[in-house]
Amino acid sequence: MEVLRITTTRKQEMLDITPHLRELVKEKGWREGILFLFCPHTTGGIAINENYDPTVKEDILNKLEELVPSKGQYLHREGNAHAHIKSCLVGIQQAVLVHNGELALGTWQGVFFCEWDGPRQRQIWVKFHEDNRGKPEGV
Amino acid sequence: MEVLRITTTRKQEMLDITPHLRELVKEKGWREGILFLFCPHTTGGIAINENYDPTVKEDILNKLEELVPSKGQYLHREGNAHAHIKSCLVGIQQAVLVHNGELALGTWQGVFFCEWDGPRQRQIWVKFHEDNRGKPEGV
Amino acid sequence: MEVLRITTTRKQEMLDITPHLRELVKEKGWREGILFLFCPHTTGGIAINENYDPTVKEDILNKLEELVPSKGQYLHREGNAHAHIKSCLVGIQQAVLVHNGELALGTWQGVFFCEWDGPRQRQIWVKFHEDNRGKPEGV
Numbered sequence: 001m002e003v004l005r006i007t008t009t010r011k012q013e014m015l016d017i018t019p020h021l022r023e024l025v026k027e028k029g030w031r032e033g034i035l036f037l038f039c040p041h042t043t044g045g046i047a048i049n050e051n052y053d054p055t056v057k058e059d060i061l062n063k064l065e066e067l068v069p070s071k072g073q074y075l076h077r078e079g080n081a082h083a084h085i086k087s088c089l090v091g092i093q094q095a096v097l098v099h100n101g102e103l104a105l106g107t108w109q110g111v112f113f114c115e116w117d118g119p120r121q122r123q124i125w126v127k128f129h130e131d132n133r134g135k136p137e138g139v
Numbered sequence: 140m141e142v143l144r145i146t147t148t149r150k151q152e153m154l155d156i157t158p159h160l161r162e163l164v165k166e167k168g169w170r171e172g173i174l175f176l177f178c179p180h181t182t183g184g185i186a187i188n189e190n191y192d193p194t195v196k197e198d199i200l201n202k203l204e205e206l207v208p209s210k211g212q213y214l215h216r217e218g219n220a221h222a223h224i225k226s227c228l229v230g231i232q233q234a235v236l237v238h239n240g241e242l243a244l245g246t247w248q249g250v251f252f253c254e255w256d257g258p259r260q261r262q263i264w265v266k267f268h269e270d271n272r273g274k275p276e277g278v
Numbered sequence: 279m280e281v282l283r284i285t286t287t288r289k290q291e292m293l294d295i296t297p298h299l300r301e302l303v304k305e306k307g308w309r310e311g312i313l314f315l316f317c318p319h320t321t322g323g324i325a326i327n328e329n330y331d332p333t334v335k336e337d338i339l340n341k342l343e344e345l346v347p348s349k350g351q352y353l354h355r356e357g358n359a360h361a362h363i364k365s366c367l368v369g370i371q372q373a374v375l376v377h378n379g380e381l382a383l384g385t386w387q388g389v390f391f392c393e394w395d396g397p398r399q400r401q402i403w404v405k406f407h408e409d410n411r412g413k414p415e416g417v
Contacts, residue, residue: 001375001377001382034175034266034268036312036373036375038373038374038375038382039384040382040383040384040385040387041384041386041387042326042327042328042334042384042386042387047227048181048231048232049181049223049226049227050181050223053215053217055213055214055215055216055220056181056215056220056223058214058215059213059214059215059220059223059224060223060224060227062213062214063207063211063224067206067345068341072341074333074337074340075333075336075337075340076331076333076334076336076337077333078331081333081334081337084327084328084334084337084338085337085338085341087327088325088327088338088368089228089367089368090227090228091230091369092326093326093372093373094232095175095177095232095234095373096177097140097175097177097264097266099140104140104177104179104264105179106178106179106180106181107179108180108181109179109180109181125375125382127312127375127409129268129312129407129409131266131268173314173405173407186366187320187370187371188320188362188365188366188370189320189362192354192356194352194353194354194355194359195320195354195359195362197353197354198352198353198354198359198362198363199362199363199366201352201353202346202363206345228367229366229367230369233371234314234316234371234373235316236279236314236316236403236405238279243279243316243318243403244318245317245318245319245320246318247319247320248318248319248320268407270405270407
């Protein structure tokens with residue numbers, strides 16, 4: 001298991017971690033298989049969506065804030081109930097394919113760490129499951 | 140990695156891809172393991188829910204449209220911000236068990252490609268991770 | 279594949295199944311790998327979030343009920359359309375890492391079965407994919 005450490009700088013944000021993941025895949029020499037990404041936090045999440053036009057992530061954050069307002073009425077007294085709920089809606093994990101030694105994503109896709117109770121130090125746990133059949137024969 | 144190619148015919152729809160997946164499992168002779176389904180698009184998604192009564196998927200699409208209206212106010216100017224948001228809420232991937240050479244789903248479950256910005260040509264990336272222990276000994 | 283059988287006791291609830299999963303990991307002697315959890319029901323789901331303060335799960339259930347009311351107007355006539363929709367939003371599966379023979383979760387995380395159409399007998403399908411590289415050499 002690898003641990004990707006990131007620092008968020010705003011109360012709520014979607015941080016593009018695709019470059020970190022691409023680097024990790026290269027550095028580890030992973031070739032063919034599935035990469036599991038797991039967020040061990042209960043007020044964050046992991047999303048895969050467009051990372052080309054930055055307004056997309058703003059729209060996502062805005063709509064989530066409209067549906068689940070940070071200043072709403074909640075039973076949990078720590079002021080971050082909204083963040084727990086957003087985490088449940090978006091999810092805390094993703095699995096991404098690795099093909100030919102590269103992260104296999106769609107043209108417009110990026111992987112984002114979602115912060116809803118920042119700024120904070122955060123982790124993403126990364127685990128690679130190699131596909132043995134992906135190796136060329138005789139190697 | 141296999142690529143399942145599908146064509147959506149409406150602006151928003153949930154297309155039952157379970158038969159395609161069952162066929163693929165048969166055709167490839169996959170026996171025991173986990174099947175990963177990944178949607179490489181940022182305005183689509185993959186859901187697993189009831190495929191018996193067709194009104195269920197209509198209710199899902201209607202509620203999503205009520206919560207995230209396609210004609211709402213968004214920053215992203217391409218007119219499909221709602222589709223990106225719905226994709227984040229429902230998710231773009233699923234993992235399904237394969238057992239005894241069959242897709243293992245609950246009685247009422249089907250796998251749907253969710254289209255929120257159609258009609259379009261779409262892909263689903265499929266990867267099987269075989270469980271070696273599932274093979275009978277000596278085979 | 280293992281089947282975890284649980285009994286829900288309320289119409290809507292989030293049932294902490296973390297202790298059952300920890301037990302299963304111990305009992306089976308699973309050491310290093312990924313544990314797949316799959317809910318074969320269309321009106322339930324699986325979430326990972328805080329299991330320390332019980333109000334968190336109440337806030338999650340309350341917000342979902344506000345966004346997708348059980349008494350709303352739906353086409354599906356069985357009275358549980360809201361449950362199908364909630365299942366789509368939260369999701370029906372999770373993958374959790376197993377490390378050193380223990381379920382690897384964040385400090386505040388627990389795994390919950392989400393019931394939205396109870397009380398019922400429910401199942402969670404559990405499959406472990408072992409990481410062969412996790413084994414000490416020579417063993």
